Amino acid sequence: MEKSCTLLVHFDKGSPALANEIKESLEGNDVQAKIDAMRKAVMLLLNGEQLPQLFITIVRYVLPSEDHTVQKLLLLYLEIIDKTDSRGRVLPEMILICQTLRNNLQHPNEYIRGVTLRFLCRLSEAEIIEPLVPSILSNLEHRHPFVRRNAVLAIMSLYKLPQGEQLLVDAPETIERLLGTEQDASTRRNAFLMLFQCAQDRAVAYLLSHIESVTDWGELMQMVVLDLIRKVCRTNRSEKGRYIKIIIGLLDSTSTSTAVSYECAGTLVSLSSAPTAIRAAANTYCQLLLSQSDNNVKLIVLDRLNELRSAHRDIMMDLIMDVLRALSSPNLDIRRKTLDIALELITPRNVDEVVMTLKKEVVKTQSGELEKNGEYRQMLVQAIHSCAIKFPEVAGSVVHLLMDYLGDSNVASAMDVVVFVREIIETNPKLRVSIITRLLDTFYQIRAARVCACAVWILGEYCLSLSEVETAIATIKQCLGDLPFYTLNNEETDSVDSSKKPSQVNSAATVSSRRPTVLADGTYATQSAASETAMTPPNLAAGSLSSPGNLRSLILGGDFFLGAVVASNLTKIVLRLEEVQPSKTEVNKAVAGALLIMVSMLQLGQSSVMPHPIDNDSYDRIILCIRLLCNTGDEARKIWLQSCRQSFAKMLSDKQLRETEEKKAKAQVSQAQPDDLIDFYHLKSRKGMSLLELEDEVQDDLKRATGEFTKDADDANKLNRILQLTGFSDPVYAEAYVTVHHYDIVLDVTVVNRTKETLQNLCLELATMGDLKLVERPQNYVLAPESSRQIRANIKVSSTETGVIFGNIVYETSSNLLDRTVVVLNDIHIDIMDYISPASCPDAAFRTMWAEFEWENKVAVNTTIQDEKQFLEHIIKSTNMKCLTPLSALDGECGYLAANLYAKSVFGEDALVNVSIEKQGDGKLSGYIRIRSKTQGIALSLGDKITLKQKGPAS
Numbered sequence: 001m002e003k004s005c006t007l008l009v010h011f012d013k014g015s016p017a018l019a020n021e022i023k024e025s026l027e028g029n030d031v032q033a034k035i036d037a038m039r040k041a042v043m044l045l046l047n048g049e050q051l052p053q054l055f056i057t058i059v060r061y062v063l064p065s066e067d068h069t070v071q072k073l074l075l076l077y078l079e080i081i082d083k084t085d086s087r088g089r090v091l092p093e094m095i096l097i098c099q100t101l102r103n104n105l106q107h108p109n110e111y112i113r114g115v116t117l118r119f120l121c122r123l124s125e126a127e128i129i130e131p132l133v134p135s136i137l138s139n140l141e142h143r144h145p146f147v148r149r150n151a152v153l154a155i156m157s158l159y160k161l162p163q164g165e166q167l168l169v170d171a172p173e174t175i176e177r178l179l180g181t182e183q184d185a186s187t188r189r190n191a192f193l194m195l196f197q198c199a200q201d202r203a204v205a206y207l208l209s210h211i212e213s214v215t216d217w218g219e220l221m222q223m224v225v226l227d228l229i230r231k232v233c234r235t236n237r238s239e240k241g242r243y244i245k246i247i248i249g250l251l252d253s254t255s256t257s258t259a260v261s262y263e264c265a266g267t268l269v270s271l272s273s274a275p276t277a278i279r280a281a282a283n284t285y286c287q288l289l290l291s292q293s294d295n296n297v298k299l300i301v302l303d304r305l306n307e308l309r310s311a312h313r314d315i316m317m318d319l320i321m322d323v324l325r326a327l328s329s330p331n332l333d334i335r336r337k338t339l340d341i342a343l344e345l346i347t348p349r350n351v352d353e354v355v356m357t358l359k360k361e362v363v364k365t366q367s368g369e370l371e372k373n374g375e376y377r378q379m380l381v382q383a384i385h386s387c388a389i390k391f392p393e394v395a396g397s398v399v400h401l402l403m404d405y406l407g408d409s410n411v412a413s414a415m416d417v418v419v420f421v422r423e424i425i426e427t428n429p430k431l432r433v434s435i436i437t438r439l440l441d442t443f444y445q446i447r448a449a450r451v452c453a454c455a456v457w458i459l460g461e462y463c464l465s466l467s468e469v470e471t472a473i474a475t476i477k478q479c480l481g482d483l484p485f486y487t488l489n490n491e492e493t494d495s496v497d498s499s500k501k502p503s504q505v506n507s508a509a510t511v512s513s514r515r516p517t518v519l520a521d522g523t524y525a526t527q528s529a530a531s532e533t534a535m536t537p538p539n540l541a542a543g544s545l546s547s548p549g550n551l552r553s554l555i556l557g558g559d560f561f562l563g564a565v566v567a568s569n570l571t572k573i574v575l576r577l578e579e580v581q582p583s584k585t586e587v588n589k590a591v592a593g594a595l596l597i598m599v600s601m602l603q604l605g606q607s608s609v610m611p612h613p614i615d616n617d618s619y620d621r622i623i624l625c626i627r628l629l630c631n632t633g634d635e636a637r638k639i640w641l642q643s644c645r646q647s648f649a650k651m652l653s654d655k656q657l658r659e660t661e662e663k664k665a666k667a668q669v670s671q672a673q674p675d676d677l678i679d680f681y682h683l684k685s686r687k688g689m690s691l692l693e694l695e696d697e698v699q700d701d702l703k704r705a706t707g708e709f710t711k712d713a714d715d716a717n718k719l720n721r722i723l724q725l726t727g728f729s730d731p732v733y734a735e736a737y738v739t740v741h742h743y744d745i746v747l748d749v750t751v752v753n754r755t756k757e758t759l760q761n762l763c764l765e766l767a768t769m770g771d772l773k774l775v776e777r778p779q780n781y782v783l784a785p786e787s788s789r790q791i792r793a794n795i796k797v798s799s800t801e802t803g804v805i806f807g808n809i810v811y812e813t814s815s816n817l818l819d820r821t822v823v824v825l826n827d828i829h830i831d832i833m834d835y836i837s838p839a840s841c842p843d844a845a846f847r848t849m850w851a852e853f854e855w856e857n858k859v860a861v862n863t864t865i866q867d868e869k870q871f872l873e874h875i876i877k878s879t880n881m882k883c884l885t886p887l888s889a890l891d892g893e894c895g896y897l898a899a900n901l902y903a904k905s906v907f908g909e910d911a912l913v914n915v916s917i918e919k920q921g922d923g924k925l926s927g928y929i930r931i932r933s934k935t936q937g938i939a940l941s942l943g944d945k946i947t948l949k950q951k952g953p954a955s
Helices: 019-027 031-046 054-061 068-080 092-105 110-120 126-141 145-159 171-181 185-198 200-209 211-216 219-235 237-252 258-271 275-291 295-311 313-328 332-343 351-367 373-390 392-405 411-427 429-445 449-462 466-480 490-499 550-556 560-580 584-605 616-630 634-667 691-706 708-712 715-720 843-853 868-879
Strands: 511-518 524-531 722-724 732-741 744-753 759-769 772-774 781-783 788-797 803-813 821-824 828-830 857-863 881-883 896-903 911-919 925-933
Touching: 019 031, 019 054, 031 054, 031 068, 054 092, 068 110, 092 110, 092 126, 110 126, 110 145, 126 145, 126 171, 145 171, 145 185, 171 185, 171 200, 185 200, 185 219, 200 211, 200 219, 211 237, 219 237, 219 258, 237 258, 237 275, 258 275, 258 295, 275 295, 275 313, 295 313, 295 332, 313 332, 313 351, 332 373, 351 373, 351 392, 373 392, 373 411, 392 411, 392 429, 411 429, 411 449, 411 634, 429 449, 429 466, 429 550, 449 466, 449 550, 449 560, 449 634, 466 550, 466 560, 466 584, 550 560, 550 584, 560 584, 560 616, 560 634, 584 616, 732 759, 732 803, 732 828, 744 759, 744 781, 759 772, 759 788, 772 803, 781 788
Parallel strands: none
Antiparallel strands: 511 524, 722 732, 732 744, 744 788, 759 781, 759 803, 772 788, 803 821, 803 828, 857 925, 881 896, 896 911, 911 925
16 A cells, blocks of 8 residues: 655656665765755655664754754655554654754744744644644744744644644634734735634634625635635525625626636636626636636636536527637637537527628638638538528528638538538528529639539539529539540550550549548448549640649549549439420430530540549449430439439438437426425515525526426435445445546545444555556544544546455454454446446547547558468468458459458457558559457557568568
């Protein structure tokens, strides 16, 4: 069991000092040598060394020293040495230091007195302290405030000891008299703190008798006053009216510090639910949000505002513009929290102001001064999207501004914009014409494949009039460029036939490679991804554009999924053209043009000039579009032109319905139970009550009627957390109430003496298994017959693994002090679910975090094996792993291979291994192996090296 420690000093174990060297230095006359020796002795003792032979040397040669540094180090030495034996009795040699401490308390130098008094604050042995009590009390009248303030702290510490009331009988009266005459701010604070902790009634009486002067007290004393108010009102809520006046006075005072203002606001919210009080606290938080430059302070204040928002939304709605001023901070976390709070406070009255502010912030992001402007713009777009969904009337004022950012370099931001446009055009039919017109004008600026796909879908679904349909067809054709997508010269054709080597297309094109992507459930799938590469410009015929459009560049880069999207939506547009175009000739021209585009895509996908051929899904989709245009039936036309849009509308309505149900579920509150007391506000006496007190009474009645008071103190849940530690037949009964808060575990252990004897030196000894650590060891107690005591133990959690707390209760009886009785306690199991709370996460956010946090470990692959499947078989055989995907189903012909393996022996149970291998131009294989555990998070730490068991040339 580790001992409690009040001192922590860094110690370099590289060159530890020897006890003999320290002893020789202490016995010498050189003061500097004594100082160095004392420092070494203190460091050795703090790091667990035992130096019993030094005590007598220090008593003989160090105690008489007059040097202040030596005396300070002496007190540190006395603080950390063991002053009791194994039974808790004071060692006889400790009496030798009492005279020295008494002399220090009467020393003419105030520094020696002060540090000695501070040392006494950490002593808990009554036998050493008792002869020093008169000297301690005499220091309350010393001329120097440094001595007086430390004397008050020493008296408070001694009075809180188990025998403190016998040692200092009239300490509260003495401190109260000192408080009435003291002028030093720190001494007054310490004196008031002593009354607060040791004689609360006297502290309350002093506070109420000096209400008018509280605003003139120092910051330190005002903080203690707020602590006292919280404690008093927690036990007696009926008297909180008079204390609320004190808090309001501190908030209104111009001399109040920011720390006191923050504490006042928090105390006011915890005491009262009156609108006046909540509004005063919220205004204080908003002022702190603007006046403080520290980002941590801003985040804490935003957390408090968010708590007010959830409990008092009606009051916070009036302060939404004050909250939005925090967007001026460049920190993204502050901006994100500010937007989250503001979005929950939007009403029809303030939505126009909020949207106007957000539009100004969007325009500011164009400056490019900050490197994270793209991410901030994405947050703003999402916020405006939320506003427009809740209040459709504001959509028209923002949608055209946001459409300027469809070509944003930040793909996530541009994707949010196009999703917003897609939803607005469905929910706001009046904006359809203007949105389509704007989209056709800005379509050329789009560079991201996902944004292009969504924009093309919008054109295919919502271009209804003849002019819109014709313009959409022309826009898509212009972005695709001249057809066919490639034509080779005769010389190049001959070289292709002879060598069968693929040539490269378009210097501006991108090379596509397929990589495994992580699905929402954590498994892997293969997707196509385009990466920009530098190519040597090939010799192309006139079939290609010198400055290709966005769709052309993406399709030439190998994004055939986008090609399938273009084909399907071009089919929709042509089918709609048949309905709105009276001229059959024009319709036939459009059909022929669409068929030419689709056939060109298929020709490109199956040609040898592409790094990878077209995938089967995209190929089947384009073939379906060709067949549909060649032979269109009424049923197929209805599906393509109506059912898709109806499905999208149903998806939006289901989403809104789900959000509405979630809000209703959160809004449900428990009602008052039968036979609960009901107070009638109009029958109450209002004599002598201020407006704030009346409002507070009303709010308390409302809380009582709606069951909020009973909801906070749920006795049934508390009973579930009580664990029995001993049996009913044991002489000492113990039970623990376990409180888990994030990574802190608090054990409140109730110990009951069931015998007729007094139990002495009763100690709760605890130990832990797993990544749990006991913060401090509980002290010894004396337990009277049939009495009980509360013992608190704090435990720190350092990981998410399950831990066990075990221990015993050790005590001595008054009849037999030689034998110690041990009662073994039941184990306390701390489960991971006790400090992990469930939360929801959208698929998009999950994938973003998965890619950002690197949950997996990658191991580079370097081998001379040139066949992908052969290498995979080699891994499976050499590591005793099981392949989840049949080897026959793996796509190894295209030069890329990915497989999920289940590792049984090498990487531990339930480890999922993903092998990704790609063949390079020189025929060698390169790639990586990912290791991820399904049940334990990460199977191997980042940076771990893995050596595969080899039978061949792989490494």
